[in-house]
Amino acid sequence: MPPMDAEILARLQFAFTVAFHILFPTLTIGLAAILVFFEAKHLRSGEEVWLRLYKFWVKIFALSFGMGVVSGIVLSYQFGTNWSEWSRITGPVLGPLIGFEVLTAFFLEAGFLGIMLFGWDKVGPRLHFLATCLVAIGTVISAFWILAANSWMQTPQGASFIDGHFVVDDWLAVIFNPSFPWRFLHMTNASFLTAATVVAGVSAYHLLARNNPEIAKRSFSVAMWAVLVLAPLQILIGDFHGLNTLKHQPAKIAAMEGNWVTRSHAPFHLFAIPDQNAQTNHLSIEIPYAASLILTHDPAGVVPGLDEVPLEDQPPVGIVFWAFRVMIVLGFLFFALGLWGAWARWRGRLAEDRHLARFAVAMIPAGFVATVSGWIVTEVGRQPWTVYGVLRTADSVSPTVTASSVATTLVLFLIVYGGLFGAYLYYLLKIIRQGPGALTVRETEKRPEAIRGARPGLIVPSE
């Protein structure tokens, strides 16, 4: 193994900081939409249960949003510290996209988050609802711009390379580049699915712990409806996204499939140990024709192989291959969770099926793992390029920043983020254990079955 140079260290550092960051937006984009739903239900029905759910989930939202903000600011400066060549060369394209994200999303979220969290007795209920909606819209706008920026690097168009940097000819072509629509749908839906699964899992935990189950069953029901719809939708979007990648980044597809030679009747490898040096797989277990069928919808279809890509232009196959499989397996587990929920609901046992509840609890981390795996597929799969086919990763790093500086900050990031993540989980679990609290007397008089185990007017810790 060659000594660690500044480039590989900068890549490791960015991979770590960006993967850490994406955990939080993945939750908050979807959770913001769920909060809009809870508050809308409360405004329409006046039922306290929706307000309790809102006030419980908004704490988790705030905690996660804060982590997203602090880890996101790091990225906006890390482009320059570690990737100064990339910044200068692609800045004319990506700078304005990030600038629009700040102007149209970050300010909107930050401006109204304060009202959302602290404005209850300062503004009326409708204005508060508006603040929640604006924050939720802000999270999606943010995803729009940053995914446009990322997608442009994957499938660049609308700009020319002049005098050592890009010059934009057509902004609409830049923003709506070929991979953007599918990546945007895939990521936002991943976020909605992750948030729905987290709400389902935490509600299931409260059902299992009998911590105010009359509240938990309502959120469990909502979340399981969402999983039932979003999980198959995500598989469908993922399929289209894959076809798009086949068209624009065939080398990435070849790595995802572990397909070394361009061929028809290509199998799907359930298991394999890709060997980049030998340009072959070991211990492969295959489903015949399946890759051709998935990618071309024809068992005899031709699937591109890595033999068409010079070795120096190939992505690291093993990582892409396995990250892709992790994502796929989790995708189908979401689908299974949705179906099981529908079946239990049909039998009238949605809140009573304890095996389903345990499955839902176990699935809480799945959305995060699947999302990070998906990003590993797309980001490692586009190597060795930062701007696909135009700018190499090796030509993107900061030339004057020493390997020891990058190594030092990498170690600091590992320690600091590790510690912060521990603190985040600690406080998150504390909030979850507390639960949404009991309904007050007024509400329980209306719904007498809700009074079980409730101490009116107090936040009841889990029993």
Next chain:
Amino acid sequence: MTDIAFISAGVIGFAILMYVVLDGFDLGVGILFPFAPDEASRNTMINSVAPVWDGNETWLVLGGGGLLVFFPMAYSIALPAFYIPVMAMLFALIFRGVTFEFRHQAHTSTQLWNRSFFWGSVVAAFAQGVLLGALVQGVHVDGVRYAGGMFDWLTPFSVLTGLGVVAGYGLLGATWLIYKTEGKTQAWARNAAVVLGGGTLVAMAAVSVMTPMLRPMIAERWFGGLNILYLAPVPFITGAVFIALFWSIFSKRELLPFLCAIGLFMLGFFGIAVSLYPNIIPPSLTIWDAVAPRSSVMFALVGVAVVLPMVLIYTVYAYSVFHGKASAEGGYAHHEHE
């Protein structure tokens, strides 16, 4: 033809000034945190900034992002040049930022987050001051790239500007607290404002004396030809604002000290702009050398022209929602035990 480089520089200058004033006061609250009379005061202090800090910090992203938008070459030179202070600032802002969410969930570890808030604020402020000094003193550029070492930024001048910004942010924080608190906390904040006002006065004076000595061009800008006549009022106005600051603190005015502190930052900012212009990276890279291609600048400026006024309007609105005195029980405490 309009000078898009000049307008772009104006936009970035505006974002940085907004950042320095807005995040300046909430970082200042963090700098003052351990010196507060008691834990109830600390709760009031953190509640006074909790609803707005995130928006304040967003101006930093606009400043950094704006540099990438309008002057990508300057961004790609400055950040590697200032690698260590930038990273120090980022780590510090992480610790400062998470405190808002973690501290109010904490029971046994409140002290830990108090310390995190303080050190995060102090280091972020110091690092920003160092960045300022390091930029003013100049950066070694060769062609389109940074050509210096990892520690070029570290000089007595940059350490002085670092300390000056810590004092200045502390002053902004103290005067903000005079405005937003009452009773014991307010009385303490008045004392703090006097001390930090003195520190800011010394730092501004020292920086003002040293800056023209850095490069002949800066001395020429201030003292050459008729410029000395045009610019002579600047130190006198600054002096007058300092007098107004101390007078307003001693006469127990509530809002005026904060406005004076903001005025001092605007004057300091103006002074630096005068010293640097037309360089974006002194001593040699001008705004015209570094400006992004016209298609990028125009696209971004349209966005700024349309969206920034809206941002300002709802920012003012968000502040107005939380007008009046902050309390120890409001904010997070309220949100927790609704």
